[in-house]
Amino acid sequence: xxxxxxxxxxxxxxxxxxxxxxxxxxxxxxxxxxxxxxxxxxxxxxxxxxxxxxxxxxxxxxxxxxxxxxxxxxxxxxxxxxxxxxxxxxxxxxxxxxxxxxxxxxxxxxxxxxxxxxxxxxxxxxxxxxxxxxxxxxxxxxxxxxxxxxxxxxxxxxxxxxxxxxxxxxxxxxxxxxxxxxxxxxxxxxxxxxxxxxxxxxxxxxxxxxxxxxxxxxxxxxxxxxxxxxxxxxxxxxxxxxxxxxxxxxxxxxxxxxxxxxxxxxxxxxxxxxxxxxxxxxxxxxxxxxxxxxxxxxxxxxxxxxxxxxxxxxxxxxxxxxxxxxxxxxxxxx
Ligand SMILES: NC(=O)c1ccc[n+]([C@@H]2O[C@H](COP(=O)([O-])OP(=O)(O)OC[C@H]3O[C@@H](n4cnc5c(N)ncnc54)[C@H](O)[C@@H]3O)[C@@H](O)[C@H]2O)c1
Numbered sequence: 001x002x003x004x005x006x007x008x009x010x011x012x013x014x015x016x017x018x019x020x021x022x023x024x025x026x027x028x029x030x031x032x033x034x035x036x037x038x039x040x041x042x043x044x045x046x047x048x049x050x051x052x053x054x055x056x057x058x059x060x061x062x063x064x065x066x067x068x069x070x071x072x073x074x075x076x077x078x079x080x081x082x083x084x085x086x087x088x089x090x091x092x093x094x095x096x097x098x099x100x101x102x103x104x105x106x107x108x109x110x111x112x113x114x115x116x117x118x119x120x121x122x123x124x125x126x127x128x129x130x131x132x133x134x135x136x137x138x139x140x141x142x143x144x145x146x147x148x149x150x151x152x153x154x155x156x157x158x159x160x161x162x163x164x165x166x167x168x169x170x171x172x173x174x175x176x177x178x179x180x181x182x183x184x185x186x187x188x189x190x191x192x193x194x195x196x197x198x199x200x201x202x203x204x205x206x207x208x209x210x211x212x213x214x215x216x217x218x219x220x221x222x223x224x225x226x227x228x229x230x231x232x233x234x235x236x237x238x239x240x241x242x243x244x245x246x247x248x249x250x251x252x253x254x255x256x257x258x259x260x261x262x263x264x265x266x267x268x269x270x271x272x273x274x275x276x277x278x279x280x281x282x283x284x285x286x287x288x289x290x291x292x293x294x295x296x297x298x299x300x301x302x303x304x305x306x307x308x309x310x311x312x313x314x315x316x317x318x319x320x321x322x323x324x325x326x327x328x329x330x331x332x333x334x
Pocket of ligand 1: 006007008009010011012013032033034035036037038039040058059060061078079080081082083084098102121122123124153175176177178179180185
């Protein structure tokens with residue numbers, strides 16, 4: 001089998017490639033990635049000489065590159081996206097370009113090549129926000145995205161379904177909760193907080209940390225995608241559920257693991273349009289036989305240890321980056 005992974009140098013894509021080469025040693029994996037600020041080939045150094053792994057540097061909005069990369073491919077697993085909500089507040093058009101146009105270019109090439117499956121990775125954020133006592137979203141809920149990021153992902157999901165209906169492209173979609181694990185860019189909440197604390201800096205927590213997210217270990221996510229490819233029904237969507245926690249609870253867990261106190265928290269303004277809560281009902285995927293094998297309780301300490309031991313990976317990434325949450329806040333407060 002030849003698998004095209006888009007965005008394989010990013011957080012979830014690189015973990016999926018590790019997972020895939022380990023669990024499907026006879027498959028060939030092609031990684032198509034533009035290496036934006038979020039793409040790190042350093043996450044894949046241990047597989048770069050594997051004869052079943054090939055890297056192509058290229059943009060998913062480039063029709064020629066995509067059509068060449070699609071050559072001989074059986075399955076596409078599409079991760080490549082602009083993925084940081086704060087960046088979508090600063091530069092929404094880049095999100096529309098990559099997430100919507102890029103997905104359409106891939107879908108066109110997949111129809112042309114007659115791939116056996118196009119699996120699209122999406123997010124729980126397309127459904128919008130929930131109140132504290134609302135039931136979790138299910139696959140049939142209407143989309144109500146509230147950020148440029150979520151709206152661009154919703155647009156890409158609609159295109160994937162439209163290509164299934166119109167051209168008969170065999171697609172599946174999974175929408176997942178927030179992921180945690182190793183090789184997670186230090187711009188995102190959990191790795192930013194861990195690495196700030198390892199550097200002796202405080203952690204910027206929005207509001208009072210009352211916002212609620214679900215958290216899913218990235219390797220549970222990889223196993224869920226594998227299962228949907230094996231047992232999922234063509235044209236269907238599967239939600240991949242995590243564990244619900246407030247951002248304050250996550251922060252307290254990290255502080256406890258590192259033996260630090262709450263004086264290390266700096267409470268900052270909410271981001272614009274900060275969604276209060278996301279939660280999804282994963283029973284449809286569970287009916288295929290999926291179960292979470294990892295938990296925050298057991299795995300967050302392992303992730304913290306990974307960041308302690310792998311400064312070589314994250315230190316260079318923190319150096320020249322602006323604090324994008326602050327930039328997003330400022331650009332609209334002026
Ligand atoms: N991280 C999460 O918690 C989470 C949760 C739900 C859904 N998702 C979705 O999962 C997917 C992967 O997320 P992630 O956290 O690994 O993202 P990431 O930002 O870590 O990685 C994105 C990757 O895509 C590449 N990329 C960006 N634009 C590209 C382009 N135009 N052409 C080719 N490559 C390009 C980047 O270089 C990077 O390697 C995304 O589609 C995201 O919407 C992520």
